[in-house]
Amino acid sequence: MDTGDTGWVLASSALVLFMTPGLALFYAGMVRSKNVLGTLMHSFFAMGAMSILWVLVGYTIAFGPDAVGGLFGKLDFLGFSGVSSDAPHPAGLGATIPHSVFALFQMMFAIITPALIAGAFAERIKFSGYIAFISIWLVFVYAPVAHWVWHPEGWLFKLGALDFAGGTVVHINAGVAALAAILVIGKRRGFGKEAFVPHNLTLTILGAGILWFGWFGFNAGSALGANGLAASAFLATNLGAAAGACGWALAEARKDRKATTLGVASGAVAGLVAITPASGFVGPMGAIAIGLLGGVVCSWAVGLKFRLGYDDSLDVVGVHLVGGVVGALATGIFATAAISGLDASAGNGLLAGGGFALLGKQVIAVGVTLIFSFVATMAVAKLVDATIGLRVAETDEVTGLDLSQHQEVGYSLAEGSGLSITHSAAPVHASQAPHPTAVRVPQGGEA
Amino acid sequence: MDTGDTGWVLASSALVLFMTPGLALFYAGMVRSKNVLGTLMHSFFAMGAMSILWVLVGYTIAFGPDAVGGLFGKLDFLGFSGVSSDAPHPAGLGATIPHSVFALFQMMFAIITPALIAGAFAERIKFSGYIAFISIWLVFVYAPVAHWVWHPEGWLFKLGALDFAGGTVVHINAGVAALAAILVIGKRRGFGKEAFVPHNLTLTILGAGILWFGWFGFNAGSALGANGLAASAFLATNLGAAAGACGWALAEARKDRKATTLGVASGAVAGLVAITPASGFVGPMGAIAIGLLGGVVCSWAVGLKFRLGYDDSLDVVGVHLVGGVVGALATGIFATAAISGLDASAGNGLLAGGGFALLGKQVIAVGVTLIFSFVATMAVAKLVDATIGLRVAETDEVTGLDLSQHQEVGYSLAEGSGLSITHSAAPVHASQAPHPTAVRVPQGGEA
Amino acid sequence: MDTGDTGWVLASSALVLFMTPGLALFYAGMVRSKNVLGTLMHSFFAMGAMSILWVLVGYTIAFGPDAVGGLFGKLDFLGFSGVSSDAPHPAGLGATIPHSVFALFQMMFAIITPALIAGAFAERIKFSGYIAFISIWLVFVYAPVAHWVWHPEGWLFKLGALDFAGGTVVHINAGVAALAAILVIGKRRGFGKEAFVPHNLTLTILGAGILWFGWFGFNAGSALGANGLAASAFLATNLGAAAGACGWALAEARKDRKATTLGVASGAVAGLVAITPASGFVGPMGAIAIGLLGGVVCSWAVGLKFRLGYDDSLDVVGVHLVGGVVGALATGIFATAAISGLDASAGNGLLAGGGFALLGKQVIAVGVTLIFSFVATMAVAKLVDATIGLRVAETDEVTGLDLSQHQEVGYSLAEGSGLSITHSAAPVHASQAPHPTAVRVPQGGEA
Amino acid sequence: MKLVVAIIKPFKLDEVKESLEGLGIQGMTVSDARGFGRQRGHTEVYRGAEYQVDFVPKTRIEIAVDDDQVDEIVKAIVTAAKTDSIGDGKVWVVPAEQVVRIRTGEKGADAL
Amino acid sequence: MKLVVAIIKPFKLDEVKESLEGLGIQGMTVSDARGFGRQRGHTEVYRGAEYQVDFVPKTRIEIAVDDDQVDEIVKAIVTAAKTDSIGDGKVWVVPAEQVVRIRTGEKGADAL
Amino acid sequence: MKLVVAIIKPFKLDEVKESLEGLGIQGMTVSDARGFGRQRGHTEVYRGAEYQVDFVPKTRIEIAVDDDQVDEIVKAIVTAAKTDSIGDGKVWVVPAEQVVRIRTGEKGADAL
Ligand SMILES: Nc1ncnc2c1ncn2[C@@H]1O[C@H](COP(=O)(O)OP(=O)(O)O)[C@@H](O)[C@H]1O
Ligand SMILES: Nc1ncnc2c1ncn2[C@@H]1O[C@H](COP(=O)(O)OP(=O)(O)O)[C@@H](O)[C@H]1O
Numbered sequence A, B, C: 001m002d003t004g005d006t007g008w009v010l011a012s013s014a015l016v017l018f019m020t021p022g023l024a025l026f027y028a029g030m031v032r033s034k035n036v037l038g039t040l041m042h043s044f045f046a047m048g049a050m051s052i053l054w055v056l057v058g059y060t061i062a063f064g065p066d067a068v069g070g071l072f073g074k075l076d077f078l079g080f081s082g083v084s085s086d087a088p089h090p091a092g093l094g095a096t097i098p099h100s101v102f103a104l105f106q107m108m109f110a111i112i113t114p115a116l117i118a119g120a121f122a123e124r125i126k127f128s129g130y131i132a133f134i135s136i137w138l139v140f141v142y143a144p145v146a147h148w149v150w151h152p153e154g155w156l157f158k159l160g161a162l163d164f165a166g167g168t169v170v171h172i173n174a175g176v177a178a179l180a181a182i183l184v185i186g187k188r189r190g191f192g193k194e195a196f197v198p199h200n201l202t203l204t205i206l207g208a209g210i211l212w213f214g215w216f217g218f219n220a221g222s223a224l225g226a227n228g229l230a231a232s233a234f235l236a237t238n239l240g241a242a243a244g245a246c247g248w249a250l251a252e253a254r255k256d257r258k259a260t261t262l263g264v265a266s267g268a269v270a271g272l273v274a275i276t277p278a279s280g281f282v283g284p285m286g287a288i289a290i291g292l293l294g295g296v297v298c299s300w301a302v303g304l305k306f307r308l309g310y311d312d313s314l315d316v317v318g319v320h321l322v323g324g325v326v327g328a329l330a331t332g333i334f335a336t337a338a339i340s341g342l343d344a345s346a347g348n349g350l351l352a353g354g355g356f357a358l359l360g361k362q363v364i365a366v367g368v369t370l371i372f373s374f375v376a377t378m379a380v381a382k383l384v385d386a387t388i389g390l391r392v393a394e395t396d397e398v399t400g401l402d403l404s405q406h407q408e409v410g411y412s413l414a415e416g417s418g419l420s421i422t423h424s425a426a427p428v429h430a431s432q433a434p435h436p437t438a439v440r441v442p443q444g445g446e447a
Numbered sequence D, E, F: 001m002k003l004v005v006a007i008i009k010p011f012k013l014d015e016v017k018e019s020l021e022g023l024g025i026q027g028m029t030v031s032d033a034r035g036f037g038r039q040r041g042h043t044e045v046y047r048g049a050e051y052q053v054d055f056v057p058k059t060r061i062e063i064a065v066d067d068d069q070v071d072e073i074v075k076a077i078v079t080a081a082k083t084d085s086i087g088d089g090k091v092w093v094v095p096a097e098q099v100v101r102i103r104t105g106e107k108g109a110d111a112l
């Protein structure tokens, strides 16, 4: 066990965990204020439920010894049994770090991926339905795909498809799941007619900053050590984000001569999404190209929902699905064995003289993930919708998720004093005040 | 000196320092907007004053060579003299890292612990009195307890009581100090009659996210190296937080079928508090159990203040005292020598076949800390109250701490333009404008 | 390559990158709400543009093999060509870490330094002009100064002037550039007559917390390894910040008996600025002294703008220029070879018995940087002003940067529903709604 | 001249505005308000403590109009703002002795 | 019909509301305002620069009432809102020519 | 007694306030409003989608005054609030049947 490698992957794990509160803010700033808490909750609760589910069963399906044909893992690591802190993962995932460090690093990916989906059906999903949906999705959709792509015996891994830090497993997977889910859940009341504008972009910009920061752990941590590979992944990550921000801004500037703050933040995220699968395989120039591509293409893709008429509230499809596909394919184009240290046959993309071999594998990996995740997610969504229900009642949607799902409001800035209190002691429910009143307005709520 | 271990503890120190701004936000979001800055100030100023006090005198009392009977340290490290950057702590605290790294890591704990207390008397404490209170408290209450528990010659350490990262030293200590302090300071005007609702929960959720992130440094950093122990502490920390969030949410759901965002954030913190003393001693399942326990018990404990009638503004007693006790005792139940590497006699709790030996020691450590900290804090609070004064004037409380203590307001969102300025040059005080005016409303203030 | 050192510098690079979103918030909270996004954008866009510019050309000018007389580097590293991930920087900058790690660590400095300047001309600069200004400035002002001071063949380096982490290169450089720029751009409409008060100090406090956190990477990362030097730089950084916070608060308390939250946050930043050049050269007591000095002097310096009549919106001159000079000179006074490990002749300042030798060199370095940066920046500003233009139209300034430069508003907290939407599909521009309306008020905008 | 004041549900503002524009109304002034009435408020829960909020968000519209337009305007507002559920709000009319347009100093009907 | 408008200190709203409910008042509309008057404002300090704020937060209450109730309502408000310290505020009464309940179209007293 | 209501551009509040103080006006009540009228609003763009905002921020001033002061006050407001650009706003006057100072119970002119 190398202390330097172990320390770096531990630090990276903390960074990736921190991405989820970042995502919470990034998303929450874009919804209307009456849904700010409900949106924060989608990410925050995932930190709770997904962590536990991962330990109990998710991890072993993804990274347990292959059960059959590279499709999913055996249950050896159920409840993290046999996940040692003294020895590495038996299959050599992170040969210089304890198995438990690899497992907890992966846990952070299992938290944020389901949380990413939540942006698509923001402002209208039922909280109980949401929990059921992401829980089933983690086990039956995320874990298997992770096994295919990242486990040495996974069938896409053996095929030779490259995904350094989660282009297919995380972004395409979450993005297409988002599409399937919103087709089941339907549009928000007033979509396309009413204006749904971000209620607090300072949260969104801060969230984007936290995502950028945490993404260094996401990508450079995926080197599973503090080595040269981590260094080039780190560099590529920063350049992907930077180029994505510039790309989106340029696209906006070309269109109406004004770059927007939300655009630049969105572009950074799009660039990060695009560079994720490629981060350990490309050099600085390749990273800049991929980031630019991600920013420009996604800035166009977010408009599709209005044209095609699906309600992807916070553009999970436009940014994560589209950006993920851009990145996965670009990996087949820009990958350079000289950077990744893979042998030329496996690590060289089109421009590095590897021909179409790698690109072809990338196409297969993308296609398979798209189909499997779409179909499987559709099934999960329909199941939950038919049982617990995925959609809030119309009046609850009008009132907002904060009050209808959580009995809270996000902001009480101009609150007066002298409000009465219904009752104080937590468990008691009888009113203690004859005329209980409160003069505060639930921000953004409706009469 | 091992660079990997040193790097990890440095990174952990940064993470722990970052917890205090996180705490500032966590607390500030829950107060009324007229007190938002005063509450942020409690944490932020502690980063200033406590750092210096720690270097000057606090550290040597806690970690200097034992003076007498394991009660406190000698003054050898006064002003950090003799705290080397080339050699480890003489008593072998962190054998592979420089002494200065251990000392600065501990400095971060000495910052946040007093800041934790501030949540209890939020919205009514005088700033000057607050500074005096936490300064004296750090030296005469925190430092000695740290010596007892963490110094190899500390009497509780020698007794064999276990506290991996601060269940007794930090959370029970701060929690009971909070109780003592509010008994001296008294309730907020209107407590139990007026509604004191959080003014901006986005700050609180962000704060909780930062706390979760920083807590990895707090617990896994306490392994003082990037090793297997750090790995299992890191894992336990994430699971404690996750289970705490789920536990609180479940308790709420059982009660009125709605989980709240504030509840989930509070549960995560409660879980983190509970897992802190146990983090290096328990496996994943133990960590989940302790986190759940912490979340459920604290969700009930926060109601006590209304029943018993003490005004613990932000539930420091309900979360840190109660959660700390839960964790300290649970350590005696779930501790497993196989995880911590201690020998069976010292490291096995009840369920690991260690019998009641360890649990008994934990009970003693908890009891002693409760009594000492309560009595000593009561004395400190009464002293400060009798001299400088701890409580703001009633009109200042009505106006809010922001204006009355700091002459600022937190938010001026809808500010108009064209305000006149009394005077510009910082040091001058004579008015330069005949009719100085400003059309902005101090948010949440009162006429 | 040492994994511990590499991991620490990678972690530090992430921390320094995170400072820029922190700076964005720190600044954005202090402007009027109609400029909040424009101000966030100044920092955020720098993360994009400066990263790319650094890779393409900035880095090689700063850290390429010396071209002539220690003035600037050769173009060997154009586009990061020859920046290896397996071998260290040829000139031995970071002998135990890959060259690419050193290069990306430095990239983060190249992002935040131009962003620092933006605080001076906040609320009135044209976005296009801003981009042009910082781009030219990075290449022609920042990169050369970095070469002089930090490249082993840089002429100030060879002179023996000490700047551990950027007192001259970053803070004095940005501070004096700010002064030059605002002399070209001019004052905000209403400066000195209207009241420009911070619109959301919670952002500013959070930003200060993030800056403090990230600054550990900035200073301790500059040790380029996880060693004793990093340890003492880390310690000095925290003490500088702490003492700065206390210093500013004390100065306020002396003046009108009230310490302000903004003052404490500003003091922490001032202390961090002051300790930056000295962080690797001084012990804890020296660090406290320098931090105090920074806090007190800057708390006075921020008043100068009103006396002398220049409009330094967010006090970049008062904090970064003045604080930077304080720190650079203090390095000549408090530096101790025993801490830095330099030989006595080079590393001992006045108080350590080194006489005036070092102090003299510091004076030269400061003076040269002041003159060069002022003149060069003045030229850049005038050039951009004469071509693209630096200042927004008066009506745009009145409307605010958010709407006039980016067509966005920061907050829509009390938004009603039922707004119509002009058109949905991103690229289409014709109105689709007969009577498009929206009942939301652009916060802080004007009629 | 009269002053018509309407208290409506916020999400109805658009429809009201459009129907008034239909009547050739050139301007109006709107502000946020909160109403107390037959319509119930809601409950909030923070850390187990329950709070009853009796006030609900409303939008207040003020329109200065010529006497002869009052009735059609009131009718238009009532029609556009109606949801038939409790809390739809009120309209009242107050006499305005003079109305001036600041920009031009025009008085009475010309000021509208 | 009359319209009673009261400008009070925000923290007095509750007491005023309760005493009005005592008189059988079924509804009212409230909004945030800021007042300028004899009551002094406060000073704010940011980075050493001092700012004087002359306006203080107030709450504005509007109640449409039947003519015969006006006096008792005004009295009730004055009693409930009084703190005897400067800045307690004002109450004024304006004639209302008609009042309509949007939901039902009811007019006059029935609309309340 | 009369009630003078003015809708002005927010950044003009200061000048209006000062000129009223010049007339010996002791108090006023101000609130935020948004106006719809001849003055155009603005466009916002989020992720490529464009939104038209027709309402512009305005400030609403209410002043209870003695009958004989009405004209000079209206004139003073019009003069101070004028920028000669569209959107300067309106002033209207409404009869006030009584005005009471809460603190003292004083009525009429004494209440001001
Ligand atoms: N007497 C009144 N004076 C002023 N406003 C009133 C009065 N009664 C009701 N309102 C306003 O009208 C709104 C709707 O009244 P409410 O009684 O809830 O429903 P409805 O008008 O449909 O019977 C209230 O929220 C309040 O803003
Ligand atoms: N002439 C006026 N017209 C409208 N509102 C007024 C007037 N005078 C005072 N007010 C309102 O009444 C509030 C209290 O008035 P003030 O003079 O401060 O105290 P008091 O009414 O106790 O003498 C002011 O803040 C303002 O909102």
Ligand SMILES: Nc1ncnc2c1ncn2[C@@H]1O[C@H](COP(=O)(O)OP(=O)(O)O)[C@@H](O)[C@H]1O
Binding pocket: D026, D027, D028, D029, D030, D062, D063, D064, D065, D101, D102, D103, D112, F007, F034, F035, F036, F037, F038, F039, F056, F058, F085, F086, F087, F088, F089, F090
């Ligand atoms: N009929 C009206 N009733 C109430 N307020 C009005 C009316 N017409 C205009 N206003 C207010 O006056 C403001 C300015 O009116 P506008 O037509 O834009 O410019 P101008 O008054 O210069 O012609 C509007 O924003 C609105 O707040």
